[in-house]
Amino acid sequence: MKKMLKLVNCIKQVPGVSELPWDPRTGRLKRNLAAGMINPACRHALEAALELKNRHGAEITVITMGPDIAEEVLREALAMGADRAVLISDPKIAGSDTLVTSQVLARAIKKACPDFDLVLCGCHTSDSETAQVGPQMVEELRIPGVSHVDQLELKDRLLRLQRLSDNFVETIEMELPGLVTVTTQHYTPRYVPLAGLQDAFGETEITRLTLDDLELDESLTGAKGSPTRILKVFSPVTEKENTVLKGSARKIVQQLFNQFDDKIGGAIGKDIKNYQ
Amino acid sequence: MKETSNEIWVFGDYRNYFQNRVTLQLLARASELAKDLNARVCAVVFGYGVDEWVGEYIAHGADCILVTDHPDLARYQIETYVNLMVRLIEVRRPEIILVGATNFGREFAPRVAKRMKTGLSADCIGLDINEEKLLVQTAPSFGGNLLAQIITPECRPQMATVRPGTFQEIPHDYERTGEIVRVPMPEDLPRESVHLVRSERSAQRSQPLEEANVVICGGRGMGSRKKFRKLIELAELMNAEVGATRPVVYANWIEPEALIGQAGKHITPKVLFSFGISGAIQHTAAINNAEFIIAVNKNPKAPMMAMADVAIVADANQVCTAMIKELKSRIR
Amino acid sequence: MKHKIVRKVVRDFSEAELGPIAHEIDRDARFPWEVIDKMRILDFFGLQIPRKYGGAEVDSISYAITIEELSRVCAAIGLCVTVHNSVGAAPIVRFGTEKQKERFLPPMACGERIGAFCLTEANAGSDASGVETNAVQQETGYVINGTKIFVTNGGICGYALIFATTTDLSGEASTSVFIVEKGMDGFSVGEIEDLCGMRANPVSSLFLEDCLVPLDNCLGSSVSGVRIALTALDTGRIGIAAQALGIAQGAFEAAVKYAKERHQFKKPISSFQTIQNYLADMATDIDAGRLLLYRACALKDEQKPFGTEAAMAKLYCSKVATRTTSLAMQIHGGYGYSKEYDVERYFRDAKVTEIYEGTSEVQRLVISRAVLA
Numbered sequence: 001m002k003k004m005l006k007l008v009n010c011i012k013q014v015p016g017v018s019e020l021p022w023d024p025r026t027g028r029l030k031r032n033l034a035a036g037m038i039n040p041a042c043r044h045a046l047e048a049a050l051e052l053k054n055r056h057g058a059e060i061t062v063i064t065m066g067p068d069i070a071e072e073v074l075r076e077a078l079a080m081g082a083d084r085a086v087l088i089s090d091p092k093i094a095g096s097d098t099l100v101t102s103q104v105l106a107r108a109i110k111k112a113c114p115d116f117d118l119v120l121c122g123c124h125t126s127d128s129e130t131a132q133v134g135p136q137m138v139e140e141l142r143i144p145g146v147s148h149v150d151q152l153e154l155k156d157r158l159l160r161l162q163r164l165s166d167n168f169v170e171t172i173e174m175e176l177p178g179l180v181t182v183t184t185q186h187y188t189p190r191y192v193p194l195a196g197l198q199d200a201f202g203e204t205e206i207t208r209l210t211l212d213d214l215e216l217d218e219s220l221t222g223a224k225g226s227p228t229r230i231l232k233v234f235s236p237v238t239e240k241e242n243t244v245l246k247g248s249a250r251k252i253v254q255q256l257f258n259q260f261d262d263k264i265g266g267a268i269g270k271d272i273k274n275y276q
Numbered sequence: 277m278k279e280t281s282n283e284i285w286v287f288g289d290y291r292n293y294f295q296n297r298v299t300l301q302l303l304a305r306a307s308e309l310a311k312d313l314n315a316r317v318c319a320v321v322f323g324y325g326v327d328e329w330v331g332e333y334i335a336h337g338a339d340c341i342l343v344t345d346h347p348d349l350a351r352y353q354i355e356t357y358v359n360l361m362v363r364l365i366e367v368r369r370p371e372i373i374l375v376g377a378t379n380f381g382r383e384f385a386p387r388v389a390k391r392m393k394t395g396l397s398a399d400c401i402g403l404d405i406n407e408e409k410l411l412v413q414t415a416p417s418f419g420g421n422l423l424a425q426i427i428t429p430e431c432r433p434q435m436a437t438v439r440p441g442t443f444q445e446i447p448h449d450y451e452r453t454g455e456i457v458r459v460p461m462p463e464d465l466p467r468e469s470v471h472l473v474r475s476e477r478s479a480q481r482s483q484p485l486e487e488a489n490v491v492i493c494g495g496r497g498m499g500s501r502k503k504f505r506k507l508i509e510l511a512e513l514m515n516a517e518v519g520a521t522r523p524v525v526y527a528n529w530i531e532p533e534a535l536i537g538q539a540g541k542h543i544t545p546k547v548l549f550s551f552g553i554s555g556a557i558q559h560t561a562a563i564n565n566a567e568f569i570i571a572v573n574k575n576p577k578a579p580m581m582a583m584a585d586v587a588i589v590a591d592a593n594q595v596c597t598a599m600i601k602e603l604k605s606r607i608r
Numbered sequence: 609m610k611h612k613i614v615r616k617v618v619r620d621f622s623e624a625e626l627g628p629i630a631h632e633i634d635r636d637a638r639f640p641w642e643v644i645d646k647m648r649i650l651d652f653f654g655l656q657i658p659r660k661y662g663g664a665e666v667d668s669i670s671y672a673i674t675i676e677e678l679s680r681v682c683a684a685i686g687l688c689v690t691v692h693n694s695v696g697a698a699p700i701v702r703f704g705t706e707k708q709k710e711r712f713l714p715p716m717a718c719g720e721r722i723g724a725f726c727l728t729e730a731n732a733g734s735d736a737s738g739v740e741t742n743a744v745q746q747e748t749g750y751v752i753n754g755t756k757i758f759v760t761n762g763g764i765c766g767y768a769l770i771f772a773t774t775t776d777l778s779g780e781a782s783t784s785v786f787i788v789e790k791g792m793d794g795f796s797v798g799e800i801e802d803l804c805g806m807r808a809n810p811v812s813s814l815f816l817e818d819c820l821v822p823l824d825n826c827l828g829s830s831v832s833g834v835r836i837a838l839t840a841l842d843t844g845r846i847g848i849a850a851q852a853l854g855i856a857q858g859a860f861e862a863a864v865k866y867a868k869e870r871h872q873f874k875k876p877i878s879s880f881q882t883i884q885n886y887l888a889d890m891a892t893d894i895d896a897g898r899l900l901l902y903r904a905c906a907l908k909d910e911q912k913p914f915g916t917e918a919a920m921a922k923l924y925c926s927k928v929a930t931r932t933t934s935l936a937m938q939i940h941g942g943y944g945y946s947k948e949y950d951v952e953r954y955f956r957d958a959k960v961t962e963i964y965e966g967t968s969e970v971q972r973l974v975i976s977r978a979v980l981a
Contacts, residue, residue: 035616040539072613079617099390126538128417130398132386139390144469146354147383164478165379167292171474178470184539192617194651194674195664201610227395227431231412233424243586244576249594253602256570256586263568267490267546268514272606496628499948527628575869577876 005058005154007049008112008119009082010105010137011042013066013073014127038073041122043189045182049120050081050190052154059083061113065093065104071206078204079196086112090210095223102136104221107214109141112207118159119179123148134181145179146172150186162186280432283370284310286338287361287385288321289378290329291352298376300445302438303337305403306374307446310339312405315371318342320364322357324350334454337446341454342368346461351475352380355468358387364459365392370433372411374403377437385437395428396435401442411436419538419561441544441565485534490516491545493536493563494524494592497552497573501529503593507551510596513603519543521559537562552592555580572596614670618677621650626682633808634684634953637800639764640808643685648719652678656693656843657701661713668905672850679854680861683957684808686854690847691760692716695840695965696723699769699785703828703836711824712767712787721766721790725844726756726814727837734970736837741772741816743786749823750774752786752794752816760964763800763810766790769840770816771833774826783833787825794819805956844965845918846908849901852922852929852961853894859929859936859954860890866940883939890932897925916978923971926961933958 016037038046049060062077064070065088074085088108096104109116119141124131131147138145149172151162161172161180174180211218219225243259245252257264257272265272286302299319306317319333321343330341344360365373365388375385377399389396401423402414411434413426428434485491492511498504504524511518519536520529536543538558548566553559555571555578563569564583571584572592581587588595625643633640647653655671657663666674671693679686697716700709715721732738741754752772759768767787774784788795798813823829827836864887867878877883900921907914933955937944944951962968 035612037616072609075609075613076617079613097395098386099393099395102390126419128398129419130386130396130415131382132389132396132398135383135386136390139387146470148379160473165475166296167478168475169478170472170476173471173473175469191621191646191650192613193649193664194614194617194655194666194670195659196651197610197614197617198664198666198670227393228397228426228428231425231427233422235422242582242584245586245588246590249590249598250602252588252590252595253598256588257602257606260568260570260586264490264547267568268516269489270515270607272603274606523628526624527632576871577869 005052005056005118006113006116007052007058007060008109008116009042009046009049009060009062009077010109010119010121010133011046011062011064011073011077012039012122012125013037013064013070014039014125036069036072038076039122039125039127040189041124041126041182041184042073043122044184044187045120045122045180046077046080046082047187047189048152048180048182049118051187052118052152053081056154058117061086061116063088063105063108063112065089065101065108074206075197075200076192078200079192080190081196084112084207085204086207086209088209088214090221092211092218092222095226096221097226097228098130098132098136099227100221100225102133102140104211104214104216105133106137106140107216108209111209111214117157117176119143119177121179121181123181123183131181134179138179141179143178144174146174147181148183149180150183152180152182280369280371282313282315283318283340283368284313284315284372285318285320285342285370285374285433286333287373287375287381288319288323288326288329288333288341289376289381290321290323290326291378291380293329293332296376296378296440297445298378298381298438298440299333300336301440301443302374302376303333304446305438305443306372307337309372309403309405309411313371313409316340318370320361321345322349322360324348330456332448334452334456335448335450337452339454341456342459343456344459344461348461351472353468353470353472354380354383354387355470356465357384358391359465360459360462361388362391363462365433373433373435375435375437377439381437385435389435392431392433392435394431394433394435395426396437397426398437400436400438403436403438403443410434419557420564421557421561485517485519485536485541485543488517488543489546490514490549491519491536491543491547491566492516492549492551493519493521493553494530494551495521495553495559496523496527497554497592498524498529498596499552499593501527504529506593506596506600510549510600510603513600513607516549521553521556550580550584551596553580554578555583611669611673614666615673615677618674619680621647622678622681626678626685630682630808631947631950631953633682634805635807635947637802637807639688639810640685644688644719647689652689653692653719653722654697654717655689656698657713657717661709662717663697663713664717668846668908669902672846672853672901672905675847675850676854676857679851680858682808683851683855683954684806686851687806687809688722688761690844690851691725692723694844694847695725696761696765696767696769698843699725699827699836699840700787702839703785703831705829707824708787708827716767722761722764723767723769724759724761724765724814725769725771725840726759726762727771728758729755730757734967736771736834739771739773739783741770743772743774743784743821743826745774745776745823746820749820750786750826752788752819752821754816755798756814756816758801758811758964759814760806760809760811762812762814763797768795768814769827770814771837774833783837784831785827785833785836786821787827788814788816788819788821789825792819792821803960805953805958805960841966842915842918843908845922845971846901846904848961848965849897849904849918849921849925852925852958853897853901855954855958855961856890856894856897856925856929856932859933859951859958860887860894862949862951862954863887863890863936863939866943870941877939886935886939890935893928893932897921897928900924916975919966919971919974922961922966923968923975926958926968929958929961
């Protein structure tokens, strides 16, 4: 009998910034105003996993590393069709950089789903945007891995991947077990069905793991265990010296074209100087 | 801290040489950093038949080239390149490694960093040396709305991937000479576990939006499909491309390919006209590399207005119509 | 945590799918089938239907949150969903025979058949006893004659629950509710009403002309129509209160945003005390309404009597909706009066919440009866 495909999705809860609950002066995100959401690329990776599940049958385990509130993204993922959920939460992990994060996640996968077939991650997160955790997990797990994949197809144990990499259209084949990071280009993440959401809060237990469960020493994690250190964080949107134009539309446009005729004219390749 | 040689390495990402100048840009920056560190700049090149790039890199600032030239390296292959790099690092112990933040670089560098158990900053838009002689990496997050200054105090090499376009290349100087170290292809590299079936240059040219000098972007503030479509008339007069925010695409006022945003296209025009857009992060993250932004919005406090070089407080439709009229009268 | 995520999930959907078209479908009075199709697979039409019949039965607070979030973006669609669930499907769940449930609920749960509840007639609004639609029992079924007006979802409903006076074979009179199916002979839909608000909802008249419905389509077979109607309206109240709350919330958020951005006398108008007072009142009103609503929901889920509390919630939330939208329009000044801004749509949508599914006067009747009992 064919063994059930085991998929692992690493997802991250990121601040749901849309209308900028952002203080450009202090460079701080007004976190209390920004609710969390599933990182967009992670949604696409989850959709890829759900499509594989639809087509081939699979068990999907979603894993996230974060504070207790990160449970929200696990529940959403369960509502969409994931089967099991794991929350890695330990205050000592706070401040970890990607090197540490990849190690923690890899350990958790080995613990929660040691016989995994495929790990799927979003290509990057909308907050830190490093795109590093996926490739670093590949090294940690010592499995084949491809980043920045647009589309994937499975035939037996062979995964066929399509991606656009630096203007090269690539088709790559990889044997399972392996890891892919998925872009936002191809898949359309599904909405969360309301029945699924009810169920997600019903029966499914979320497995919680701490550093002790992962047998990781705290010296190897958190800010202390991270090779990089943040010196300072600041916002680049300082008061921009900008020109403000007001008044009637006609006057504004005349003023604009008069003042910036070189810049605009140069860019559009036409002379817009007012010769009158 | 392990003993390191005084070398700053730049990974030679020569694919797409003419559009992708990041290696040259990094060589330029590395040369400046090298002065503070009394170091040499080495370009690392893996490939097949790569003498041309070797020459170019020396002409653009490399003091030395570490090159492995072998038929098996004709196409970029991540595991092989990572293995080669790690071996080289273990032998020569560079202080700093810089990699261009191309798709390849952003997959390659983290894997090298992980093997070396060292730190890596992503997509940096600034590199400096501080008083402690450490590399200070300025990396963006939240779509460029937040910047962090990062250092790697203990682990070596210090590594960073750098956003193309951040630094200026030095004009080539073919009089320059450099040392060329030919590193033989090892016999015992592990086989690739991933099979590159096909890798072809994309036939379609990159979308007009991403290459356009002038982009006109419209938001929900335009009011209706009919009013939004006037921007197309304006664009024709300006040889410009038209883009839009997500609500506009969802409302079917324009085709989905015009979406400018985190989930759509990133643009870098010389001039960007922004009509009726408030400036949500998903959109502004994709336009913050525009050179000159002219924003039109009734609301002077819209985030888009703070980002703009020229903030026009007026009705977007009226300004669009006025611009069309004015341009028609000025352009002979 | 669950309720927080329900809110987020429905909000995300509403903003993405209904947000961009809300203005246009109100202007053109168009029912957006393309979005309804997406809502079907997300279980919006099964919220009050048990799993057994293909539904996605959720707790009452989740239900209220869902209707609120839909209405916050597009009240007309929030209305469609709540009417279908609370007064379309719920009566069948509550009073239907097992056979009826198995027959009618599954197509409703997946949204294939949208439900409508038809009580009102030209001469019978608040006074249900004035209903003239009659059903005469025959051998094989009932022959129904009559006209129902102002039927929410009327233009597109698959099942219409028709309240009628009934004469059985022996001549006995009573009241009943009949499930009339689209396509039945003698059942037709009138023109879509041209209404002040909720314009994207196809509200219409329904005509029954010698319409023969099978015996099995008499809901509950021996349950009094009056009882069904009153129970239905109790449940419906929670939905409408949630809808009114959503409208108020949407208008309120727009007002806050506008107040921060609009500058007069060199300051944002949000720095003026009058505006601040308005916003404070709106915020408090909405919160009070929300608590009344959730209390009614909690009682319902605990299987306790909740009719009075539901009436309070509907009475109060609908008042909050009209008051808040009016203030919101005031805060927007001249722009608020223009269709360029959404707030005038909220203003138009709000008013009917004080009228339908039991006018505010009727709600007061219900509450005072409980007080004076």
